[in-house]
Amino acid sequence: MPLLVGPAVPPGWMAASPQPRIAAEGLLLRPWQPADRPTVVAGYADPAIQRWHCRSMTDGEAADWIAAWPGRWRGETGAGWAIVDADRVVGQLSLRRVVLAEGLAEVSYWVLPGARGRRVAPRTLAALAEWCFGTLRLHRLELSHSTANPPSCRVAQRAGFAAEGTKRGEGYHVDGWHDMHLHARLAGDDATGATTSTG
Numbered sequence: 001m002p003l004l005v006g007p008a009v010p011p012g013w014m015a016a017s018p019q020p021r022i023a024a025e026g027l028l029l030r031p032w033q034p035a036d037r038p039t040v041v042a043g044y045a046d047p048a049i050q051r052w053h054c055r056s057m058t059d060g061e062a063a064d065w066i067a068a069w070p071g072r073w074r075g076e077t078g079a080g081w082a083i084v085d086a087d088r089v090v091g092q093l094s095l096r097r098v099v100l101a102e103g104l105a106e107v108s109y110w111v112l113p114g115a116r117g118r119r120v121a122p123r124t125l126a127a128l129a130e131w132c133f134g135t136l137r138l139h140r141l142e143l144s145h146s147t148a149n150p151p152s153c154r155v156a157q158r159a160g161f162a163a164e165g166t167k168r169g170e171g172y173h174v175d176g177w178h179d180m181h182l183h184a185r186l187a188g189d190d191a192t193g194a195t196t197s198t199g
């Protein structure tokens with residue numbers, strides 16, 4: 001049965017549109033390319049990225065990971081971008097889940113060690129949020145991070161994602177279950193109006 005109302009672009013919109021490049025205060029989000037494979041391998045070899053994203057990646061797995069994003073875009077279930085600073089890939093930002101019928105998506109990000117501390121993640125996350133609300137017409141963007149990961153909490157706050165609470169024992173990490181902070185930004189939110197950390 002067709003939906004009578006849709007909070008976002010209609011089904012098929014993403015599949016029919018090329019994945020965009022998004023400018024973000026001196027940085028660029030662009031779709032992943034096969035040549036980015038060594039950077040993806042290096043990212044998932046970093047201990048902090050391994051810890052919070054709970055995986056490592058071989059060269060072949062990185063190739064598969066890059067190759068999977070166009071299908072996720074066409075399937076309207078996700079989207080991944082490389083974060084580029086002066087022609088160098090310095091991180092990743094993705095919509096790890098997209099539910100157009102609910103006007104909802106969930107984001108994920110990491111930044112390579114040498115590029116941390118320069119607001120790469122919050123600048124690009126804020127730009128992606130503007131694109132999601134303005135072009136995809138999403139209503140709500142969510143992100144979750146372990147309560148033991150304050151840097152990620154700072155990224156969420158700076159990008160206008162209000163803290164909404166703590167989900168007990170939601171994230172399984174190498175040292176067991178972690179409580180997770182839930183943050184979200186709504187289409188109508190003041191980008192600077194996020195509440196303070198929940199923990």
Ligand SMILES: CC(C)(COP(=O)(O)OP(=O)(O)OC[C@H]1O[C@@H](n2cnc3c(N)ncnc32)[C@H](O)[C@@H]1OP(=O)(O)O)[C@@H](O)C(=O)NCCC(=O)NCCS
Pocket residue numbers: 048049052053109110111112115116117118119120121122144145146149150151152154155158
């Ligand atoms: C969390 C992360 C994405 C932040 O990206 P970023 O572009 O460095 O973001 P910012 O520059 O805004 O810094 C955010 C916080 O990181 C911390 N930070 C700053 N410089 C840092 C550095 N050189 N190394 C590590 N952390 C640093 C600070 O706590 C900072 O907050 P503050 O400025 O209020 O003190 C990045 O540290 C990262 O990729 N970490 C590992 C993976 C991860 O945690 N992913 C998120 C999972 S939910």
